[in-house]
Amino acid sequence: MEPEVLLQRVGEGDELAWECFVRQHQGRIFGLAYHYLGQAEDARDVAQETFVQIYRNRHRLPEESALRPWMLRIARNLCMDLFRRRKARPPVWDIPVEAICDLPAPEEDPGQLLQDQARRTRLHRALRELTDLNREMILLKDIQGLSLEDIAGLLNIPLGTAKSRSNRARLELAEKVLGQGALP
């Protein structure tokens, strides 16, 4: 089914379309919350609340091209609300690398699983060594695939700042990866 048709069906209140929609996007929304919060339980709560908010606004969903930034913005705002409620930002990503890899990405080719898990472990280890600011840039741009314009809007910073921060974060991560001794 074309994404636009699915969105239209969701807007019309078709329960099957909504179920399909949730299945399509749950991994990404949960992934974002998980990477921000570092705890699966909190991330599940935030991801669920994100979908509840999406559902409440299903009659005015943005068009397909703007959907992902819109959803990720909701999820990120909920993560920030949680941080505010906790009064302090906890050490994000401060979770055992093995725990992250225990949650494989959906539709994984079983033959590739071990190799991919090893690569993910090395990547997560390198990511954990980044500063919070750089890690967030990597998460939004390189992991979640948001455009620099979307990120500038989301973080309320000028486009040029977003671009230079992104480049700095990527270079820092590349050097951390090289510092591990081998390319993953």
Added chain:
Amino acid sequence: MIRPLLPLSQALPDLTASILARTSGPACARLRDLACDLVDGTLPPDDQELAVHHLAHCQGCRDVISALEMLHQALPGLAAVDPGEAFLAGVLQRTRAPLTESYRSGDPFLSGWTRLMRRPRVALEAAYLATAAGLILAQLPLPGSSRPAGSTLASLVRTHPRTSTVWAQVPMQGMSRAVHASRARFLDAKNIARTSRPSGFTQRFAETWQRLVKTANSVWDWVRSKARGAALPSTEPSKAPSRSSL
């Protein structure tokens, strides 16, 4: 004595490096500025040509570019993480359509009510409130009597088990009058409130209240008719069928 010559390919980079060391310094920092755009393919052609030229002679920068390319390929694979089997069911449970319709209505009273009713303990709470209300009503004295309705009813059941159902009508009628009187008082209070503060909420509350009163009245009438209907056969033990059962 003539020193043996270095191969040309080895001698020239050494020469370049020594010249750069004495002039601008190595160009690696400049290459790093362009590295991300190079990997993304967004570098202007002239810059790209210069970068490729540098890379041909600099192993360190080649490693950085390789790492950036690997990250470009691998990082999107970290975006989606499986939230577990129960996640979807949880979302669907929280987004059941009939409940969310009233969320959407924008009516704070309705959406608040919907939220309350969504709570799984609401049935338990309703039963608790109904029991509490019943106990309070049973403690109210009947009009023209100093004894609470509950104890009157209990003593009737104890002393006249067979005829208590018909006798129960007497206190029930008394209670009906008491409820009616208190209802009138409540409605008067409502009318005063309505004239003094005619807001949208008051109007909605008044309409809801009237609906509640109407429902309560019809339920009360039904209970009374049932009690009257049930009382007849018990007092005339099965000689002839009652009118209501014909």
